[in-house]
Structures are given as structure tokens and as C-alpha cells.
Amino acid sequence: MLSITLPDGSIRQYEGTVTGLTIAQSIGAGLAKAALAMEVDGKLVDLSLEITEDSSIKFVTRKDEAALELIRHDAAHILAQAVQELFPGTQVTIGPAIENGFYYDFAREEPFKPEDLENIERRMHEIVTRNEAFIRQVMPRDEAIQYFEKIGEHYKAELIRDLPETETISVYQQGPWLDLCRGPHMRTTADVGGAFKLTKVAGAYWRGDSKNAMLSRIYGTAWRDKKELDAYLTQIEEAAKRDHRRIGKEMDLFHLQEDAAGSIFWHPKGWQLYTNLQNYIQRIQRRYGYVEVRTPQLLDRSLWEASGHWEKFRENMFIATVEDEDRTYALKPMNCPCHIQIFNHTLRSYRELPLRMAEFGACHRYEPSGALHGIMRVRSFVQDDAHIFCSEDQITSETAMFVRMLSEVYKDLGFESFRVKFSDRPEKRAGDDSTWDKAENSLKEACEQVGVEFELNQGEGAFYGPKLEFVLRDAIGRDWQCGTLQVDYVLPERLKASYIGEDSARHRPVMLHRAIVGSFERFLGILIEQYAGSFPLWLAPVQVVVATIVNDAEDYAQEVVELLQSKGMNVELDSRNEKINAKIREHSLQHVPVILVVGRKEVEERKVAIRRLGGAAQEVLGLDEAIELLGKEATPPDYNRAPIVKQKLKLECEG
């Protein structure tokens, strides 16, 4: 007798072994019809799987979120079948379900063209209507390899060869077509439904390695029903509207041009936004006890050789030479070695630690051409970089302080949540294993003590130390590393940083590399998308436009402008000979947060009509009151915040 526990706690008994389908049928015809797959003891499996032991099961129907992954995975199989029917000779490789959809990588001489998608999609719909059952078969390993080699599917054969010996080799058949697959799948191709769409073709390396062959990838999106699909497609369209490249153009914030690929021309409004952010970060850093420095752009290569960057990143560095001198310089790709120079310039005492040295450091890196992306990935950028020279026992409190600072900043800038990744030692690295053990452990311990939860990003650390990455997501759903915190025992060693300890002996400081926004360029790109161009008043490049209705209001409007300017605000006067409707429209499209409308009435009564972005209502206030109110509203969030007392902070962080 087999006992099957259902989600409601009830237990059913069956003779011998039993499949999910039989169980579903025994519960009811409706469920048997709706069930697509099942979870046995929490593991998603085929409905047709024979259950041989007592277990608890849960059926997955179209209503469940879990159905999405099944639909997407099955859609990938159907895509592969459609492609092989239409393009004989194409080899299949892998095709997983991913966020929002699926893809499949194919090997063929001629990559697919965007025009092919329509055809393939049509064939996929046809395969769905064929209603072919997904049939699972287990094959002995060698037989499977032979089989796939025989039918010319060399990639599949390679996959099987690389599977662990213990792995069961299963294939899934749908009609005449079959594919190596771990499963699970739904019952038939019809279960996929019609709510899918092929979205793009792309190149991708076999097994994600650029040394391997380039495959042709087809991406698709798939959902439970048409409504979900349409909602997704609409959401994509909406997201495109907040793309920072588009808004940057519309608001005239910046531009890029061919002569300076990967470097930004900041226009007046964009630069205003930039400096608003930079000034804010600077104030925050001062509050947290940082000192600010400025270091050279161009340095002799010997420094980069000493730091190890020359060896590791030489190909990504901009090199400079001059005719009359036999020296090679490099534009700095990062600031750390420079900060160590300042640290080393004088004899340091343990009393000076932790020494938090910040720089808005302009860096240049020759990023591969394909990596460039708007202002988010550029070749010339400025980091809100800082290096904390500290002793080993200060790592935890400094980590705590940094996480607190970063959270404060992200919150101020509208990011309530962010992801944290912990990247540990990479294959190519400097420093011995015991040093890495120490660095990784201290960073992990610090995270635990501070309560930072992270995902592990194996092997993705910097070459000199492990790092925490603070990840934000852009409008289109792409993740970007912004903040970072790295524990480094290596560079202080290489560049011979030291301080005199309590014991009068020389010690190596630990160096914490950290950034909150990362690069201003990238962060501003994210920020533009986050706010879709409609920045909070304190950040907005143009905070207020004073718009006149008639010429007679111009003098008064000018007075209003000057009063606001005296409060430190960025204000523009619009006294053009245009209708007020046109002015409102234009400045609204420019995302100006506040428009002050002044006509004859306002002049006479010394008032202003306030119209805020996004609202149609207006509020008429007396001039003094309005200036006072706007001045207050435009105050950056960090103003008037309590200073951070060193002692108190230490206690907080340690406690």
C-alpha cells in the first residue's frame, strides 16, 4: 500500500505504484484534466512518473505560478522541433526556461535572420495544435551518446559525455522528435498554449565560453494566457519609454558621438543633475568621516606593474607616450594605487586608522566595443571611490558603517531594495590561499554581524580580494553592479603600505575598496530610468519654471525667479510669446517638477499659481509663502541629518 499525502493534509492509499495522472483521476475528472505536472516531496516531476514510495504530492495546474516554467521549458522544446523541421541540418544544443520566457541555442552555418522568426513561430503554433504527448524515456549512457552521434547531434553527445556517471540519461519525445532532457514536461505540446512569441535572434557561445563556437540563439517569451503575454509586451514597451538613452535625448542631458565612443558629453542640464548627485555624495561622505583627495590621471607604467594591473588588465588600459621621452604612461583605470601613494607619503600611526580616503576619481578603461551601453557602460567614467585603510579588527565595524551609509544613500535616491552578491576568489588571482581565506572569512563574518543577506557569486571576485556587489536593476530588467565593497590584503602588500602599531612595530593595513554609486555615469543612467526623468525636486536639473501668461507679468516673474535663485534653486523664466497651454505642455514633457504660472491676477495680488508635474490641479499661494515652501521642499534629504558621532557609530555597529 502506498500513502499519498495531498496539500490539504488528506491521505490517499493506492495499490502498488501509481502515476500522478491516476491519482488526479481518483480525485476528480476536473483535476485530471487541469493537472500539468506535479510536485512530489517538493520536486517538480512529470505527471506520468510512477510513484513508488509514500510521498506528499501537489498538482500543478495552469493557475499556478509554477506552470510558467513548465510552459517555457516546453516551448523551448517546441521551438527546437520547429527549427529542425524547417531547417534540416541544424544541430540542437541547449534551451532552458529563463525569466519571462525561454531560448534555444542552435548550431548551423548560417545564423538565423530576424525574418525567420515569423516562420518558426507559425510552425511552433502548428506543433502545439498537433497535441503530441511528451514521452519520457531513459537511455543507457553509451547508447544515448551513440544515438545522438549517429543522428549528427554532436553537441548533445558532448553534453551526455560530460554528465556525471551517476546521472540518469533521459530523453523526451514529442511525436517523431526527441531531445535530451532532464525534464519535467507537461502532458502534451498542446499544454503550452498559444501565449508565446519569439522575440529576437542573437549569437551566443557554446557553453558560455568565448573560446568555443558561436551558436545562433533564438529568444522567446511565453505565458499562461494571452492576457499575460499582452501585459508583458506592453510592459516592455513602457519600459522602453524610460530608457535613459531616450530620456537623455528628450531632456537634453547628454550625448555621445563617434569621435569619443564610450565618453559622455554632458549638456548643461545633465551636468546639473550630475553635480547635484556628486555634491550629495560628497556631503554624505564628509558626514561619515571621509577625507577627500585628488590624484593624477596619467601615471608611469611601473606603478601599474607593481600593483599587478599591468599584467592583468594591460589590454584594457589606455597607454600614452610622448616623442621625446622613453617612458610609457597609462591613464589610470582605477584609483587604488594612487591612494596608497598618499597613504605611504608619510609615516602612519595606528591612531589614524581607519583612514577613509575618498576621491571622485576619473578612470579610463578600454572596454570591449560590444560592452558599451549608453552611459551605463562607458570607457571614461568617474567613481565615487574610496579606500579605507584599517586594521583587521576594524573590518567588521567598517563594513557595518559602509552598509548603513549605502542603504541611506540608496533610500534617499528612491531605491528601497537592492540585491547583494558575495563574489569569492577567482581563478586568476594575486595573493596566496591563506590570505584569501582570511579576506573571505572576514567579509562574510562582517555580513553576518551586520545582517546583510547575499547570494554567492562563485569565482567572481576581484583579482586582489573578495567583494560584495550591490546590484540595481534598470528599466529593461538588466542588472547592474553599482555599489561594491572589497577586502584587500594584496595591494597594501604589493605597494608596501604600512603603519606603526601600538607595539611600535610596522604593520600592513587592510584596504577596503568601496563605492556606493559605483560610476556616476552608470548610476545616473539607472537613476534616470528609476524616475523616468521625473526627478524629485532636490535632484531635478531644472527645479522650477516660472511661466508668464501675458507680457505684463514678465517683471514680476523675473522677481519670482530671483527670489527662488536666492534660495539656491535652479529656476528658469519662460516669458516667451506662447500660450500658457503650450508652455505647460513643453515643461511637463521636460519633467520640470514645478511650474509657477503668473498672469495679471498673480501680479496684482503678489501670488503664484503652483502646478506640479503629474497633477493637473493648481494651488495659488502668496509669494513669500510659496518661496518658503519650495525652498523647503527642495532641500536635499541629507540636510539637517544628525552628525555621525564616531563613538556612537562604533557602538551601534559592534552591537
Added chain:
RNA sequence: GCCGACAUAGCUCAGGGGUAGAGCAACUGAUUCGUAAUCAGUAGGUCCUCGGUUCAAUUCCGAGUGUCGGCACCA
């Protein structure tokens, strides 16, 4: 860097082997107007760059550059 697509007015885009067109923006004039487009007129182009085919190339072909979508990379 790799695979693919694209590059025409300030912007968004149409066109096509015989040296180009729309809307918006700009400029000029009229209008002085009450909360998302006032009307009329004018001007605006090395059709990305270089090479090839052709009587003729912005259009076809090739290379380069840049941008976009992915992949790889990201100190």
C-alpha cells in the same frame, strides 16, 4: 572581441540607380492668450566614412567606424 541588425534634416521616421521628403523642433511675422500643442510663412541635408561596380551611387557590392539586441568581458 564574437553573431546579427541598423546608420537619411536638431528629433522621430518615410523613400529610392538619374544628386531627397513628412511631422515635430528652429527661424520670421501676426496673435497677449489662465494650466499638456494659436495661426501663417521661411529656412534647413557631404543621405556615417572610404573604396568598388555603373554613363550615373545616398540607393547595389566590399571594407571601416558607430549605434542597437544578445554572447563573452567588467579591476
